[in-house]
Amino acid sequence: MSERDVAGLLAESGVFEGLSDEQLEWIAGCGQIAPLAAGEMLFQEGEESNAFYLLRHGTVALELYIPGRGPVIVSTHGAGELVGWSWLFPPYRWHLDARITEAGSAIVFDGACLRGKAESDHDLGFELMKRFAAQMVERLQETRLQILDVYGRAATG
Numbered sequence: 001m002s003e004r005d006v007a008g009l010l011a012e013s014g015v016f017e018g019l020s021d022e023q024l025e026w027i028a029g030c031g032q033i034a035p036l037a038a039g040e041m042l043f044q045e046g047e048e049s050n051a052f053y054l055l056r057h058g059t060v061a062l063e064l065y066i067p068g069r070g071p072v073i074v075s076t077h078g079a080g081e082l083v084g085w086s087w088l089f090p091p092y093r094w095h096l097d098a099r100i101t102e103a104g105s106a107i108v109f110d111g112a113c114l115r116g117k118a119e120s121d122h123d124l125g126f127e128l129m130k131r132f133a134a135q136m137v138e139r140l141q142e143t144r145l146q147i148l149d150v151y152g153r154a155a156t157g
Helices: 005-011 021-028 111-121 122-156
Strands: 031-036 042-043 051-066 070-077 095-108
Touching: 005 021, 005 051, 005 095, 021 095, 021 111, 021 122, 031 051, 042 051, 042 122, 070 095, 095 111, 111 122
Parallel strands: none
Antiparallel strands: 031 095, 042 095, 051 070, 051 095
């Protein structure tokens, strides 16, 4: 699939809505389509993080390993969602595990490539940061609701 094809997929994604054609082409230059096989790990906590994923099909579970309990699913993500933001912040290490729970495909982006482009084009960098910050706030709110649900049940149960 060509850069132009990837740029077209990005334009259809709500995450990248409103970016100029030039910005979409720049981002697409760092991405490629990849298959996702159920059961495989996208990444593991502590590993170097130089990628992020825009899911096209399938699902990915973010997991936290808890000693004595094993992996616990923190959240599950599907088509149209971004997975991974550790590529944005030093020391560029994953903080969770990501397991593919349903086969599909994703656009995989080279984080180092995009960091370089964002450094040379601060408008692009700002647009990327706004989009990733919105994703982070949404995930934090989801986590907050999960915690309230867990502790709310524990207090009444």
